[in-house]
Amino acid sequence: MSQHDEIHDLDGDWHGEVAPGDEHSGDSGVSAGVRGYLIGFALSVLLTAASFGIIGTKLIWAPGIPVALVVFAVAQMGVHLVFFLHINTGPDNTNNILALAFGILIVGMVVAGSLWIMYHLNANMMPMDKLMDLHLQH
Amino acid sequence: MSAVATTAASERDPHRLGHHGSGPHPGDHGPSPKRIIVGYGFWIFLLSDFVMFSGFFASFAVLSGATAGGPSGRELFDLQNVAIETACLLLSSFACGMASLAVGVRNQLWTQLSLVVTGLLGLAFLVLELKEFAELIAKGDGPQRSAFLSAFFTLVGCHGLHVSVGLLWMGTMMAQIFAKGFTPNMLRRFMCFSLFWHALDIIWVAVFTVVYLIGAGA
Numbered sequence: 001m002s003q004h005d006e007i008h009d010l011d012g013d014w015h016g017e018v019a020p021g022d023e024h025s026g027d028s029g030v031s032a033g034v035r036g037y038l039i040g041f042a043l044s045v046l047l048t049a050a051s052f053g054i055i056g057t058k059l060i061w062a063p064g065i066p067v068a069l070v071v072f073a074v075a076q077m078g079v080h081l082v083f084f085l086h087i088n089t090g091p092d093n094t095n096n097i098l099a100l101a102f103g104i105l106i107v108g109m110v111v112a113g114s115l116w117i118m119y120h121l122n123a124n125m126m127p128m129d130k131l132m133d134l135h136l137q138h
Numbered sequence: 139m140s141a142v143a144t145t146a147a148s149e150r151d152p153h154r155l156g157h158h159g160s161g162p163h164p165g166d167h168g169p170s171p172k173r174i175i176v177g178y179g180f181w182i183f184l185l186s187d188f189v190m191f192s193g194f195f196a197s198f199a200v201l202s203g204a205t206a207g208g209p210s211g212r213e214l215f216d217l218q219n220v221a222i223e224t225a226c227l228l229l230s231s232f233a234c235g236m237a238s239l240a241v242g243v244r245n246q247l248w249t250q251l252s253l254v255v256t257g258l259l260g261l262a263f264l265v266l267e268l269k270e271f272a273e274l275i276a277k278g279d280g281p282q283r284s285a286f287l288s289a290f291f292t293l294v295g296c297h298g299l300h301v302s303v304g305l306l307w308m309g310t311m312m313a314q315i316f317a318k319g320f321t322p323n324m325l326r327r328f329m330c331f332s333l334f335w336h337a338l339d340i341i342w343v344a345v346f347t348v349v350y351l352i353g354a355g356a
Contacts, residue, residue: 018174019173019176019177019329020181022177033235037236055354072347096178096181099185106192107188
């Protein structure tokens with residue numbers, strides 16, 4: 001038995017699920033693994049370079065830069081999830097994906113909700129100088 | 139036994155519509171192996187860590203304009219330093235991936251070597267970050283200067299704290315792998331560590347985008 005077979009026999013004949021971080025069962029060999037990490041690394045470098053390069057450029061409309069940055073960041077997080085954490089759409093990865101989806105939902109609600117509420121709160125507040133005037137009148 | 143179960147299942151469901159994957163229905167086998175349960179549990183922990191960070195991100199985003207007359211991110215941040223930090227952490231994550239391949243083939247030498255590279259790059263990141271913090275505090279722009287800087291130090295510092303804890307974890311784990319070899323226990327521990335380390339890199343992507351690039355440049 002080769003060393004490689006031993007790895008997949010660690011869990012007996014269980015192939016129903018994969019733990020997060022495990023390569024998809026049936027994937028072969030170290031070279032395939034290295035290739036996966038290299039692809040992920042190359043994509044991450046590209047996206048990071050794009051993020052840093054777009055700052056201060058005249059290539060795109062200035063107010064669009066934050067939007068582009070967020071798009072690059074979300075793309076890079078996806079690359080990390082798929083190529084480094086091996087969270088993918090494989091059939092035996094369903095539980096991990098479901099947990100991730102719930103996590104994204106909560107994170108989105110916390111961040112978007114806070115910004116939304118605080119923006120409106122700021123917009124409805126009396127400006128600070130007027131507030132000071134009010135105090136002085138008393 | 140397993141073959142019989144598979145045959146029975148394929149008679150009931152010849153086109154395998156009822157379940158996915160290459161094996162028979164998971165329920166046929168009883169509970170999942172410990173590796174899967176531990177990995178799943180750790181994944182849930184990491185997701186809850188993301189939720190905690192989302193709170194810090196939300197407060198930073200809300201307070202990023204609250205400089206109280208003090209300096210803003212545009213005046214404070216050195217993007218070149220951030221780019222080097224990002225490179226360190228990305229390379230560290232890649233080296234950790236190499237370590238998990240080495241663990242996969244049970245190669246002690248390559249495991250230890252790639253973990254040393256992982257750790258040194260993580261340490262370089264940490265030194266650069268602490269240097270940045272020390273310079274800010276020395277200039278009087280510490281966390282007590284403004285709400286913006288409080289949020290900045292909390293968010294970035296929390297990530298740095300995670301990296302420090304990860305380095306401690308990795309150091310002890312290297313010694314344990316060296317002493318005990320690749321026992322199932324150590325394999326699970328390594329799996330959790332590599333998930334943790336890659337997850338920290340994901341959080342750093344959000345940090346350099348939201349805090350440094352949007353805060354300083356755009």
